[in-house]
Amino acid sequence: MITTDALTKTYVTRGGESVLALDRVSMVIGDGEFVSIVGPSGCGKTTILRILAGLIPDFEGRVEVENSPVKGPSPAVAVAFQDANLLPWRTVLDNILLPIEIRRLGKAKYRARAAELIEMVGLTGFEGKLPSELSGGMRQRVSIARALIQDPKILLLDEPFGALDAMTRDVLNLELSRIATATGKTVLLITHSITEAVFLSDRVVVMSPRPGRITETIDVHFPRPRGIDLTSTAEFGKYTGNIRKILNYV
Amino acid sequence: MNDIASRRGTRWASQRIPVPKTLLSVVGCLVLAAVVLEIAIRAGAISAYLVPRPSDVLVAFVDGLASGVLLYHGGITAFEALTGFAIATLLGLTLAVFVAEIRLVESAVYPWMVAVQATPKIALAPLLIIWFGFGLSSKIAVATIICLFPVMVTTITGLKSTNAGFLDLACSMGASRWQILWKIKFPAALPHVFAGLSLASVFAFTGAIVGEFVGASAGLGHLVIDANSKIMLAEAFAALIAVALLGLTFFYAMQAASHRVLYWKH
Numbered sequence: 001m002i003t004t005d006a007l008t009k010t011y012v013t014r015g016g017e018s019v020l021a022l023d024r025v026s027m028v029i030g031d032g033e034f035v036s037i038v039g040p041s042g043c044g045k046t047t048i049l050r051i052l053a054g055l056i057p058d059f060e061g062r063v064e065v066e067n068s069p070v071k072g073p074s075p076a077v078a079v080a081f082q083d084a085n086l087l088p089w090r091t092v093l094d095n096i097l098l099p100i101e102i103r104r105l106g107k108a109k110y111r112a113r114a115a116e117l118i119e120m121v122g123l124t125g126f127e128g129k130l131p132s133e134l135s136g137g138m139r140q141r142v143s144i145a146r147a148l149i150q151d152p153k154i155l156l157l158d159e160p161f162g163a164l165d166a167m168t169r170d171v172l173n174l175e176l177s178r179i180a181t182a183t184g185k186t187v188l189l190i191t192h193s194i195t196e197a198v199f200l201s202d203r204v205v206v207m208s209p210r211p212g213r214i215t216e217t218i219d220v221h222f223p224r225p226r227g228i229d230l231t232s233t234a235e236f237g238k239y240t241g242n243i244r245k246i247l248n249y250v
Numbered sequence: 251m252n253d254i255a256s257r258r259g260t261r262w263a264s265q266r267i268p269v270p271k272t273l274l275s276v277v278g279c280l281v282l283a284a285v286v287l288e289i290a291i292r293a294g295a296i297s298a299y300l301v302p303r304p305s306d307v308l309v310a311f312v313d314g315l316a317s318g319v320l321l322y323h324g325g326i327t328a329f330e331a332l333t334g335f336a337i338a339t340l341l342g343l344t345l346a347v348f349v350a351e352i353r354l355v356e357s358a359v360y361p362w363m364v365a366v367q368a369t370p371k372i373a374l375a376p377l378l379i380i381w382f383g384f385g386l387s388s389k390i391a392v393a394t395i396i397c398l399f400p401v402m403v404t405t406i407t408g409l410k411s412t413n414a415g416f417l418d419l420a421c422s423m424g425a426s427r428w429q430i431l432w433k434i435k436f437p438a439a440l441p442h443v444f445a446g447l448s449l450a451s452v453f454a455f456t457g458a459i460v461g462e463f464v465g466a467s468a469g470l471g472h473l474v475i476d477a478n479s480k481i482m483l484a485e486a487f488a489a490l491i492a493v494a495l496l497g498l499t500f501f502y503a504m505q506a507a508s509h510r511v512l513y514w515k516h
Contacts, residue, residue, distance in 0.1 A: 053422045054421075054422070055418060055421055055422060072424070073421060073422050073423065073424040074424075075424065077422075078422070079418075079419070079422040081415055081418065081419065083415045085413070085415040085416055085418070085419045087416065087434070087437070087438075088514050088515075089437050089440075089513075089514040098423070098433075099423045101433070102420065102423045102424065102425045102429055102433070103423065103424060130514050132514065
């Protein structure tokens with residue numbers, strides 16, 4: 001569960017000006033919910049994610065993750081970034097086991113789980129490969145597996161498929177949908193893609209340009225599991241059209 | 251069809267012997283230069299007082315190896331250079347970590363390191379002889395000082411240029427500063443470190459020889475000075491060739507080590 005109450009973030013620029021990046025953002029994301037934040041560039045959506053990940057220590061308002069205030073990175077939260085950020089000197093398996101190493105949980109105990117995750121993201125047979133031997137899509141699969149290895153309650157995804165081509169992106173979104181449903185994680189996805197947001201989410205949060213405020217929250221009522229055909233239905237188009245209208249209106 | 255066959259033939263040949271081919275061209279170049287020089291000296295175009303005949307140098311080199319003189323003095327120079335290199339590597343890496351990680355150390359120590367680097371090391375060599383004596387330690391000290399800077403600067407650069415995404419990732423996993431240093435920053439800096447070590451591997455021999463020039467009773471540098479003073483140019487050249495071969499060997503050994511450690515770069 002994620003709660004933000006009047007989350008406000010002010011930056012001080014190099015010139016000494018203070019810029020309001022987030023203005024009283026309040027939302028609650030329940031256990032097992034999949035929520036996406038869409039909004040124009042610079043609306044502060046990545047700032048929200050970084051605050052939740054414990055990467056930005058100073059902010060105003062109340063921010064809670066699993067019912068305790070965020071004071072830094074928490075083992076209950078895992079992040080996947082836009083760049084897969086795989087350490088190039090580590091194999092796929094060792095990259096996936098990195099969080100276990102960092103948290104000193106005993107790598108040996110997690111080998112079986114790593115193998116399961118590698119299978120789940122469709123990379124069986126690539127355990128011993130180096131990142132340089134993988135395609136962009138495969139690297140993001142590893143990044144997702146790495147985020148899941150320590151069995152976090154919450155998955156924060158910062159446009160993980162943003163740099164991929166459209167076809168790879170569709171495939172990975174399908175898999176992400178399947179994985180999220182199967183594992184029951186609470187997911188917060190930051191994205192530029194309205195289609196992606198509607199396809200994956202239970203709720204889509206639409207944000208305004210700076211200062212970032214929540215303009216509207218839209219519930220998406222499609223049953224799961226969702227197939228890619230869904231994106232070409234009229235009702236799906238109504239959702240995306242509506243969000244597009246809100247974004248243009250602001 | 252003939253054309254295709256011959257083209258296929260050359261491609262096959264070049265694929266089969268790529269390394270000997272470059273080696274052959276390098277050795278061929280050397281042999282050609284030696285032959286031209288030999289003819290020029292024998293014909294009287296170059297005075298034999300200034301440049302020894304390559305054949306004489308070869309004889310002096312083989313004699314030096316056979317009598318063990320080159321091996322003995324080469325061994326001493328190699329010991330000085332490698333010890334200096336090793337100390338500089340340990341010291342350079344340690345200092346680099348402190349400079350890169352602690353801002354106070356950076357502002358306090360770094361300018362001094364640059365000042366030492368800006369001073370010509372040859373100017374320091376006589377002082378080091380006074381401090382460390384005429385034995386091996388003064389030469390090791392010169393080699394250390396010469397090697398220290400490239401190792402340190404490249405390592406600092408490497409440690410400071412870590413991909414910001416890697417640092418975010420490590421922070422989000424709750425990594426400690428120590429873990430970030432050893433699991434992320436240091437491995438990521440290794441390509442820089444090895445660039446510095448490659449430079450230092452060549453400088454190490456320069457340092458040892460400079461130290462021996464200033465005052466020594468053994469080592470290839472001493473041999474060069476000694477042969478020069480007796481106007482035994484062939485022997486001086488033989489010693490110089492031995493230095494060059496040692497430096498070359500160590501440099502390529504470093505390259506090989508770098509290739510192994512940076513397996514993920516290739």
